[in-house]
Amino acid sequence: MSNKRLTFKKRLHIIKHQLRDKKLAPAFNAFHTFLFTPDETTHSGGHIRAADDLKRTMNTVILALVPVLLFSMFNAGYQHYSAVNGFPENFSVWNDFLTWDNFWIGIIKVLPLVVVSYGVGLLIEFIFAVIKGHEVEEGYLVTGMLVPLIVPIDTPLWMLAVAVVFGVIIGKEVFGGTGMNILNPALTIRAFLFFAYPTWMSGDKVWVYQGMERAGTPDAISGETILGYLAQNGQNEFSYTVSDMFFGFIPGSVGETSTFLILLGGLFLIFSKIASWRIMVSAVAGALAMGLIFNGVVDAGWITESSKFYGLMSFDFWKHLIVGGLAFGIVYMATDPVTGSQTNRGKWIYGFLIGFISVMIRVFNPAYPEGVFLAILLMNVFAPTIDHYVVRANVNKRLKRFKNAVVLPKDTEEAKLKVETI
Amino acid sequence: MAILSKKDSKLILDPLADNNPITIQVLGICSALAITAELKASIVMALSVLFVLGLGNVVISLMRNIIPSKIRIIVQLVVVATLVIIVDQVLKAFAYELSKTLAVFVGLIITNCIIMGRFEAFALGNGVWRSFLDGIGNAAGYGVILIIVGFFRELLGSGTLLGFPVLGNPIEKTGLYAIGYENNGFMLLSPMALIVVGILIWVQRSRNPALIEEN
Numbered sequence: 001m002s003n004k005r006l007t008f009k010k011r012l013h014i015i016k017h018q019l020r021d022k023k024l025a026p027a028f029n030a031f032h033t034f035l036f037t038p039d040e041t042t043h044s045g046g047h048i049r050a051a052d053d054l055k056r057t058m059n060t061v062i063l064a065l066v067p068v069l070l071f072s073m074f075n076a077g078y079q080h081y082s083a084v085n086g087f088p089e090n091f092s093v094w095n096d097f098l099t100w101d102n103f104w105i106g107i108i109k110v111l112p113l114v115v116v117s118y119g120v121g122l123l124i125e126f127i128f129a130v131i132k133g134h135e136v137e138e139g140y141l142v143t144g145m146l147v148p149l150i151v152p153i154d155t156p157l158w159m160l161a162v163a164v165v166f167g168v169i170i171g172k173e174v175f176g177g178t179g180m181n182i183l184n185p186a187l188t189i190r191a192f193l194f195f196a197y198p199t200w201m202s203g204d205k206v207w208v209y210q211g212m213e214r215a216g217t218p219d220a221i222s223g224e225t226i227l228g229y230l231a232q233n234g235q236n237e238f239s240y241t242v243s244d245m246f247f248g249f250i251p252g253s254v255g256e257t258s259t260f261l262i263l264l265g266g267l268f269l270i271f272s273k274i275a276s277w278r279i280m281v282s283a284v285a286g287a288l289a290m291g292l293i294f295n296g297v298v299d300a301g302w303i304t305e306s307s308k309f310y311g312l313m314s315f316d317f318w319k320h321l322i323v324g325g326l327a328f329g330i331v332y333m334a335t336d337p338v339t340g341s342q343t344n345r346g347k348w349i350y351g352f353l354i355g356f357i358s359v360m361i362r363v364f365n366p367a368y369p370e371g372v373f374l375a376i377l378l379m380n381v382f383a384p385t386i387d388h389y390v391v392r393a394n395v396n397k398r399l400k401r402f403k404n405a406v407v408l409p410k411d412t413e414e415a416k417l418k419v420e421t422i
Numbered sequence: 423m424a425i426l427s428k429k430d431s432k433l434i435l436d437p438l439a440d441n442n443p444i445t446i447q448v449l450g451i452c453s454a455l456a457i458t459a460e461l462k463a464s465i466v467m468a469l470s471v472l473f474v475l476g477l478g479n480v481v482i483s484l485m486r487n488i489i490p491s492k493i494r495i496i497v498q499l500v501v502v503a504t505l506v507i508i509v510d511q512v513l514k515a516f517a518y519e520l521s522k523t524l525a526v527f528v529g530l531i532i533t534n535c536i537i538m539g540r541f542e543a544f545a546l547g548n549g550v551w552r553s554f555l556d557g558i559g560n561a562a563g564y565g566v567i568l569i570i571v572g573f574f575r576e577l578l579g580s581g582t583l584l585g586f587p588v589l590g591n592p593i594e595k596t597g598l599y600a601i602g603y604e605n606n607g608f609m610l611l612s613p614m615a616l617i618v619v620g621i622l623i624w625v626q627r628s629r630n631p632a633l634i635e636e637n
Contacts, residue, residue: 156602156604158602158603159604162606170617174620174624192608195607195608195611196606196607196608196609197604197606197607198607199604200604
């Protein structure tokens with residue numbers, strides 16, 4: 001046979017045709033389209049040829065996440081060694097942060113999270129595609145990368161696997177799969193982890209590698225998030241400087257710490273027109289507005305140091321943007337085109353409320369030191385309602401304009417003729 | 423061999439499967455979500471409803487020809503309230519701890535839609551024996567779902583069944599806990615009960631596509 005002379009590409013196409021209408025066809029096609037464009041051509045109707053299909057869109061977001069992921073791998077090690085040996089006195093990025101030791105911790109702690117997230121999530125996508133007999137949907141590509149970045153570093157892998165199974169099935173597949181889901185699947189997964197295993201999702205142990213393992217031993221280490229510290233202690237004194245917070249040398253969920261890199265990723269997404277700048281801008285505005293209100297309340301003297309809200313309320317309003325997961329949530333999660341608002345005016349309202357409610361939850365509910373994931377999930381639920389009223393308002397406005405504008409001259413033959421021709 | 427005629431046995435078996443009050447008619451959800459965090463509470467709740475609905479259907483059926491239709495709802499309420507108070511007092515007397523767990527939900531059996539629904543839909547128009555069977559059947563259908571939900575919630579949420587630790591001791595780290603297993607706290611919250619009921623509905627409907635309504 002001349003089979004040997006066939007190119008790899010050609011052979012894949014042959015397999016594809018052999019598998020057509022078989023059960024495993026979707027599974028094969030999913031891998032196939034990663035490598036090559038399908039060889040089918042459409043035969044009817046008009047078509048627009050565009051390079052940015054769903055897979056490319058998803059890949060762009062992943063590209064924007066890569067710097068965050070790399071940073072988080074170094075930060076995993078940096079936080080661990082800082083907790084064990086104390087913070088380095090003269091911190092230098094090259095000697096203390098970008099080291100192989102730090103990166104190694106990232107490889108053994110962060111990469112497994114990524115692998116489990118993708119492995120389990122894609123397995124479920126494949127199973128559902130085979131059962132339902134449609135092509136494998138690309139929706140999990142971004143979710144799979146977001147999930148490891150929004151959990152604490154010490155999350156046990158089996159917990160992550162359970163949560164991914166739950167999030168993908170209940171958060172997405174039951175609604176009809178990618179593009180039909182009401183809630184952001186990555187945040188559904190985080191919410192599941194948070195409510196199912198709260199001891200592993202908050203406190204001061206889980207944010208550093210080996211924090212849980214060493215708890216209760218003489219070697220115990222801890223690294224509290226800034227928000228957790230403020231909720232507990234109520235004073236604005238901690239060793240992190242503003243630049244630490246901005247560049248991300250602080251404890252926190254795996255990928256949320258570096259506001260700087262998230263900002264770069266956000267600019268990249270805006271520039272490539274993947275994510276909505278309206279949502280990002282309005283969410284930042286919402287967070288600042290709520291922060292300003294709280295600062296104002298403190299300045300007015302209504303809240304004094306005896307109050308348990310004092311620590312978080314007196315926290316400078318703009319600093320809310322650079323601690324915790326707010327920046328990460330705004331850039332990568334709130335802008336999810338499926339679960340967010342679709343209309344432009346809706347996006348302003350939706351984004352503003354996300355920022356506003358996030359900071360409100362942070363301050364008022366010490367049980368949830370980070371509120372952004374709850375705020376986004378809440379607004380996901382309300383997004384269709386917001387869109388509905390925005391569209392209605394527009395329809396009403398146009399109806400009114402139409403009624404005012406069209407004055408039909410009555411009873412003349414000419415006018416009747418005009419109306420008929422219209 | 424047939425103790426029950428085909429028609430009568432249908433009265434009992436239908437609510438257990440294809441006409442289940444919870445998964446098909448979606449009635450009585452409130453208590454199904456609230457008290458199923460423990461298997462024991464689920465079983466007691468199921469038995470209480472069995473008692474109230476079985477006896478209530480009989481009473482209503484006996485009185486069906488003398489109840490003026492204008493005040494029938496009030497009469498039904500009196501009957502169900504009487505039976506619920508009996509259950510409540512019995513629980514308080516013989517299972518005080520449990521009655522505290524069930525708290526207000528025993529009293530709320532009165533408002534359980536399944537009970538009023540069966541009174542209205544069945545007992546008012548059928549004979550005593552058939553009404554009794556219908557009551558037992560529907561209460562059993564309700565109870566089965568409660569027990570299934572309670573089983574999963576207690577097993578996954580607390581690692582126990584009827585209070586016995588079946589997965590090991592979470593504090594001393596024995597059994598499954600020795601290898602890092604943790605109880606799923608979400609299972610103890612009501613939203614998860616709703617999701618478990620939802621999954622049951624999903625399973626039931628995919629096994630029997632005839633149950634799926636057209637849009």
